[in-house]
Amino acid sequence: MNVSAVLKDYIRKELMNGANGDLDESENLLAAGIIDSLGILRLVSFVEEKFGIEVPDEDVTIDNFQSVKSMTDYVAAQS
Amino acid sequence: MTRRFLLIMGLGILGVILNHSATFGYQATFDLAWRYRPEVAASCEDLTPPVRCPNYDQVHSATYWGLTAVRRFIAFGVPVFLMVSGYFIAFAAGRKDARIQWPILKVRVVGLLIPYLLWSVIIFVGQALFYNRVYPTAWDYISRLLIGGATGSYYYIPLIIQLYLLSPILVPLAKNHWKWLLVGTAVLMLFVEGLRYLQLFGIGGTAVNTLISFTPLWFFPRRLFWFALGIVFGFHISDFKPFFTRHKNKFVYGAVVFYFLSLVEFEVLLALSGQPWIDFFSTYTTTIYAGLFTFALLSVDKLKLPMTPQITDLGAKAFGIYLVHEQVLELVGTLMFRYTPWLLGYQILYQPIMIFFALAVPLLLMYLVSRSPAKKLYKYSFG
DSSP states (O other): OOHHHHHHHHIIIIISTTOOSOOOTTOOTTTTTSOOHHHHHHHHHHHHHHHTOOOOGGGOSHHHHSSHHHHHHHHHHHO | OHHHHHHHHHHHHHHHHHHHHHHHHHIIIIITGGGTOHHHHHHOSOOSSSOOOOOOTTTTSHHHHHHHHHHHHGGGHHHHHHHHHHHHHHHHHOTTTOOOOHHHHHHHHHHHHHHHHHHHHHHHHHHHHHSOOOOSSHHHHHHHHHHTTTSGGGGHHHHHHHHHHHHHHHHHHHHHOHHHHHHHHHHHHHHHHHHHHHHHTTOSHHHHHHHHHTOOTTSGGGTHHHHHHHHHHHHSHHHHHHHHHHHHHHHHHHHHHHHHHHHHHHHHHHHHHTSSOOOOOOOHHHHHHHHHHHHHHHHOTTOOOTTHHHHHHHHHTHHHHHHHHHHHHHHHHHHHHHHOGGGGGOHHHHHHHHHHHHHHHHHHHHHHHHTSGGGGGHHHHHO
16 A cells, blocks of 8 residues: 555545645645644544554654655554 | 544534524523513513513523533533644644744634634625624724624634634643643633622622623633643643543543532522523533543543544534534524524424534535535635
8 A cells, every 4th residue: 555645645635625736745734734733633543544553642743744754654664 | 542532522513513502592592482472572561673571481491401401511612622722732843842833823823714704704794684783883893803703603713813822832831831831721710710700799890890801702811721731731641641541430420520510500600699590601610520521531441422433523624613503503593583483482393403504504515615616715614
């Protein structure tokens, strides 16, 4: 499974409401206004369900979730 | 616990809808009883609109207890929203650096402001067209926009914006001096809410009334505690998890006890006030109940609620629902008042109708926009 592509697809569909604009792997999702308080909760929930991993609360950090790349790296490290 | 927040947000938005629907229910039961009870209408001095003929003989009826039980139960709604927003600020600040960056705050504030302004303007236009409610000057509109005055529940948006703007100060405190921060903000909240007790019994006179006028719902001191609590949870989640696990039974039983105490306290206050009716406010027991209930939800590991996926989905759409639901309640309530006034006397029917539309119409609007060419505007419409 291409983690990066799955994450991009989810973010585009669910958090950007189908916007077609480019989503750079390293784009800061917070600074771009793509994830907010609900957005981060939804992302964590999606990552857990889609990739079958449990994200401990301690791991819900900006380092792990601020971009598609950081999330991809995090998922890879957990798998 | 992070995922649990989404479920709690879903419960929170359901609670907000139930709360506001119950408010319309009180209005139907007391202020509008003349519309469906001929004996009440006969006792009114003047039935020329707008009719002001409240009737409180349904206080302590089955209808009253039903509405009151629901309204007290859902007292956790807004505190939960504020806690989740605080939790997000801790996330955005980064647990190591504990510094929130202004560009991130700016994006969040703009993300809240645009849908808020859009819906406020829609509401002002709707009020002018359908209710003939027009304010005389531009300043009347601007001042209402500044304090969330387009509709009752909009106070939340100026409030959360203030809290976000305060977060550069709150973040280091939450990281390094969290106990002092929680104690300080709790004392502030209890002091501000305590003023309402004094006012109720006519203690303190002008000084108390002045202080109350300086602490409306949209101003941060009244709800700062819940936001600060969310930031503290975010920074110290590892410390709080064993605390929640250790005390989960106390939270569950405490929530049940304080729920009933909040019902009793209000009845005592109503009786002592000597008035036929007093406005609800966040009494001390209600505030404690709201905290204990939220802690109980966070601490019970294997919490299985019916329709958890659906409630979680509502949590994800909470802001959009929040922006739209109250106008739907007003519209549906007005239609029932005009065309089926007898329904106002049957809250067991009135409430499900109100709640259904207050939930269904925002969800339908969000669905339609997200699947139309206007989907690019979704973010600016529903957050």
